[in-house]
Amino acid sequence: MAFEPREPQKELKYQDLRIYSDQELKNYTEEELKNFKIKHKTPMCDELEKGPWPSFVADTKREALHRKKLSGDRLMVNSDVAEDLLGQLERSFKDGETHWKHGGIVGVFGYGGGVIGRYSDSPEEYPSIAHFHTLRVNQPASKFYSSDYLRSICDLWEYRGSGLMNLHGSTGDIIFLGTTTEQLEPIFYELGHVLQQDLGGSGSNLRTPSCCIGRARCEWSCYDTQAMCYELTHYYQDELHRPAFPYKFKFKFDGCPNCCVASIARADMSFIGTWRDNIRIDQDAVKAYVEGDIAPNAGAHAGKDWGKFDIQKEVIDLCPTRCMWMEDGKLMIDDKECTRCMHCINVMPRALRPGADTGVSILFGAKAPILEGAQMSLLTIPFMKVEHPYDNVKAIVDKCWDWWMEEGKNRERLGELIQRYGVPKFLEIMELPPMPQMVREPRSNPYIFWKEEDVPGGFTRSIDDYRKRHKR
Amino acid sequence: MEDIKKAILDFAETSKKTKFYFNDMEKAVKKVMPDIKAREIKKAATALVNEEKLVFFSTGSTTMYGMKGRGQTEDH
Ligand code: SF4
Ligand code: SF4
Numbered sequence: 044m045a046f047e048p049r050e051p052q053k054e055l056k057y058q059d060l061r062i063y064s065d066q067e068l069k070n071y072t073e074e075e076l077k078n079f080k081i082k083h084k085t086p087m088c089d090e091l092e093k094g095p096w097p098s099f100v101a102d103t104k105r106e107a108l109h110r111k112k113l114s115g116d117r118l119m120v121n122s123d124v125a126e127d128l129l130g131q132l133e134r135s136f137k138d139g140e141t142h143w144k145h146g147g148i149v150g151v152f153g154y155g156g157g158v159i160g161r162y163s164d165s166p167e168e169y170p171s172i173a174h175f176h177t178l179r180v181n182q183p184a185s186k187f188y189s190s191d192y193l194r195s196i197c198d199l200w201e202y203r204g205s206g207l208m209n210l211h212g213s214t215g216d217i218i219f220l221g222t223t224t225e226q227l228e229p230i231f232y233e234l235g236h237v238l239q240q241d242l243g244g245s246g247s248n249l250r251t252p253s254c255c256i257g258r259a260r261c262e263w264s265c266y267d268t269q270a271m272c273y274e275l276t277h278y279y280q281d282e283l284h285r286p287a288f289p290y291k292f293k294f295k296f297d298g299c300p301n302c303c304v305a306s307i308a309r310a311d312m313s314f315i316g317t318w319r320d321n322i323r324i325d326q327d328a329v330k331a332y333v334e335g336d337i338a339p340n341a342g343a344h345a346g347k348d349w350g351k352f353d354i355q356k357e358v359i360d361l362c363p364t365r366c367m368w369m370e371d372g373k374l375m376i377d378d379k380e381c382t383r384c385m386h387c388i389n390v391m392p393r394a395l396r397p398g399a400d401t402g403v404s405i406l407f408g409a410k411a412p413i414l415e416g417a418q419m420s421l422l423t424i425p426f427m428k429v430e431h432p433y434d435n436v437k438a439i440v441d442k443c444w445d446w447w448m449e450e451g452k453n454r455e456r457l458g459e460l461i462q463r464y465g466v467p468k469f470l471e472i473m474e475l476p477p478m479p480q481m482v483r484e485p486r487s488n489p490y491i492f493w494k495e496e497d498v499p500g501g502f503t504r505s506i507d508d509y510r511k512r513h514k515r
Numbered sequence: 516m517e518d519i520k521k522a523i524l525d526f527a528e529t530s531k532k533t534k535f536y537f538n539d540m541e542k543a544v545k546k547v548m549p550d551i552k553a554r555e556i557k558k559a560a561t562a563l564v565n566e567e568k569l570v571f572f573s574t575g576s577t578t579m580y581g582m583k584g585r586g587q588t589e590d591h
Contacts, residue, residue, distance in 0.1 A: 146574030148581065153565055159575040177575070246571070246578030247537065285564075286571065286578035287537045287557040448553050453536040454577055 045432030046277035052239055057191040060237065062198040063117070070112045079108045082123060083130030087137070103129055106206050117202070119226055121171035124205045128221065131169045142169075149176055149224050151231040155286040157242030158227060175205070175221040178230065179243035181276070182215045184269035185256045195238060203230050213309070214293065215253035216243035247290055249282040254296035255303040263388070264298030265316025265401035266429050272296050274433055279440075288444075289451035299397060300385045306409075306420070311457040312440065313406040313420045314429075318398030321378040322387070328394035329354075329374045339390050358387050402428040405439065407469070408458030418458045421466065423473065425480040439473065446472045519559035522547045527569065527582040534572045534579040 071079075081104060091100045107125035110118060121127075131142050147160025159177040166173035180196070196217070200208055205221035212218045222230065234240045243251035252275055255261070257268030275294060276283070282292075295306035298316040306313035331337045332352060338345065339352045354374070359367045366380035367387065374394070376387075388395045405427060406420035429436060443457070446469075451460050461469045470477055495501050526543035527535075537560070544556050560580060563569040572579045 146572065148570045148572050150571050150573065153561075155564070155571040155578050156573065159573060245575055246573040248578065285557065285561050286573075287553065287560070289536075289538060290577060451538075453538050 044434075046274055055189065055191050055195055055238065057194040060191075060195040060198070062202050063113075067113060067117065071108050076105060076108055079104065079111075081107050081126040081129060083126060083133060085129050085133040088129050088133050100129065103207065110201075110206060113201075119203045119229075120205055120222055124171040124175075124221060125207060127163075127169035127171040128175070128205070128207070131163060131165065131172060134165070134168075143175075147176075149227060151227050151242070154231075154242060154284045156245040156248040156284055159245055161221070172221065174223040176224065176227065177221070178204075178219040178227070179212065179214075179216040179245055179251065180219060180234065181241045181243040181251050182211060182217060182253070184254055184272045184276075185259055186211065186215065187259070192238070196234075196240070199230065199233055199238070203233070214243065214250050215304075216251050242284075244283045244291075247286040247288045248284065248292070249279050249288070250291055250293045251283070252276050252294040252296070253304055255298050257296070257298040261298060262392075263301065263316075263385075263397055265318055265397055266298065266314075266403055267431075268296040268298045268314075268316070270431055271314065271429060271433055271436070274431060275436070275440075278432075278437065282444075288448060290454045290456055292444075292447075292457065300383050301389070307406060308409050308417070308419055309411070310409055310420065311407065312443070313409060314403045314436075315406065316397075316401060317383050317404045317426060318401045319426050320398035320400040322376055322381065322398060323396040324374060324376070325394050325396075326373050329391065330372065332391050332394055337391075337393055341392055358390050361386055402426050405436075407443065408456070408461050410456045410458045414456075414459055415462065418462075420458070421461065422481050423470070423475065425478070442473055516555075516559055516562070519544060519548065519551060519556060520563055523556070523559055523563060524568065524582075527580070527585070533585050534581045536577075536579055540580060 085100075088100045092098045103125050107123070107129075110122040110125060113122065115122065135142050142164050144162040144164050145160075147162065149160040150156075150158045157179050159179075161175045161177060163169050163172045163175065197206075197208075200206055200219050203222060203226045204219050207220040209218035209220055219230075231242065234242070252272050254268035254272035255264070257264040257266075259269060272294075282288070292312070293310040294312050294314070295304045295310035296314045297304055297306045300315055300317065302308075302315060306315060328337065332339060333354050335352060339357065354369070359369070362381075363384050363386070364380045364382050366377040368375050378398075383397075388397065403424075403426075404422060405424035406422050408418060409420035410418050424439070427435065447457050447460055450464070451457070455463075466481075467477070470481075475481075498504075522544045523540060525547075526540055530539070530543075537557070540560065541553055541556050544551060560569060564571065564580075568583055570581050570583050572581050
């Protein structure tokens with residue numbers, strides 16, 4: 044069953060939603076900024092303003108000046124919140140330890156995620172960040188925003204929060220950094236009812252699903268990453284907002300093995316676009332690359348002279364499975380040996396394209412290094428066709444969650460559970476037959492053990508019949 | 516539903532820790548009602564949160580449940 048919105052989305056117009064006037068938004072000069080000093084001394088933070096790159100310290104000071112010049116009734120959170128933030132950061136640098144107290148009961152009505160409680164442990168020195176709660180705002184698929192939308196949420200957050208935000212957190216959400224407990228419900232109301240915007244996931248929830256830019260701009264996308272991300276986000280609303288998992292769980296959607304959202308390294312369930320037919324080759328374009336008429340890598344890395352393009356050295360010899368060669372001036376590929384690494388396609392995008400029979404590979408269990416070290420996800424379903432409303436995918440998700448919720452220990456990620464029970468047990472739960480493509484480390488660990496009931500006659504059968512055909 | 520809620524509250528009132536994982540709550544309920552599904556327990560817990568009897572406690576990475584008014588309060 045597909046998700047149906049209860050009412051159509053309205054178009055947002057900043058003119059109708061804005062809180063601040065143009066004068067209020069541009070309320071200081073660069074000259075004033077140069078002379079502006081925040082109320083705390085922050086020599087170590089100031090070091091981070093040096094150098095040619097952007098600096099969050101410089102940005103935070105701008106915000107501090109901007110807020111200082113807005114009148115008090117135009118802000119619901121203290122105007123010097125950004126100054127206290129830098130003050131406490133300086134102190135943490137000096138002490139070599141954090142001064143945040145982590146976690147709390149704060150939340151918004153009916154939701155178990157999306158709000159993360161933060162409190163300063165030194166509220167006497169830094170009173171404006173005594174409460175400094177974070178909100179996660181669920182980004183739209185592929186992070187397409189209109190400027191009307193961005194301006195509107197910036198105004199909302201200036202008014203009801205610290206004005207400081209982080210685009211984007213590692214799960215993709217917009218992170219609102221720092222507000223007080225009283226402001227949480229009003230922000231939640233404004234986001235949901237006016238800006239038609241949900242919170243993202245945090246805690247032992249499904250985390251905000253995220254996807255690569257996919258078919259919106261990328262010719263390599265083997266399925267519609269945005270449609271799938273959108274559908275699963277809505278379908279699993281309860282899991283996103285009301286925690287009942289042993290720990291966090293992430294879905295990430297990459298349109299091809301280039302893995303732009305790094306699903307293979309970060310998601311408990313990674314969806315990676317792939318194809319099962321052959322790489323499509325345009326031999327004329329191959330020739331044009333060889334003759335130097337088309338720049339390799341679509342012109343990237345052009346800052347240095349790498350010499351003439353050498354297809355043997357730069358493509359064929361770098362193919363990880365050595366399945367390419369030249370024959371009579373033509374590029375040949377033994378597609379059944381190709382692991383879909385994308386290297387040759389990335390180098391010669393006008394000559395080579397992914398196949399036309401496309402779908403996804405599904406992998407399970409990636410995670411960051413907290414327990415047992417970092418882990419990439421395990422290729423479990425080499426190929427599956429996916430079409431809206433993705434019922435075949437949902438069936439797999441449900442099976443996997445049922446097992447993890449039943450057997451997972453507190454704070455145990457799916458990848459650790461698979462490690463604890465072993466891959467054969469996981470495959471049994473998922474009702475999948477083992478196959479060569481799915482072993483953890485291809486070509487180094489091929490062992491899948493037989494169970495007695497899988498062997499005709501069991502382990503104790505007589506081998507006389509076998510011996511008749513095979514002498515000792 | 517009501518009997519699951521009651522089992523949850525019994526556990527929440529008497530548990531040694533004032534904050535507990537869903538898993539622990541699930542086990543406690545299953546002791547009294549062995550055939551109940553995790554999803555049913557979750558529904559009951561959500562209802563109790565909406566009735567403001569249970570609260571969520573979140574560190575950002577993990578979420579736990581607690582009984583409103585027992586242990587840590589909203590403003591520390
Ligand atoms: S993962 Fe592949 S399909 Fe998605 S944006 Fe990157 S290159 Fe394109
Ligand atoms: S995609 Fe990778 S493995 Fe496949 S042919 Fe190209 S370089 Fe070789």
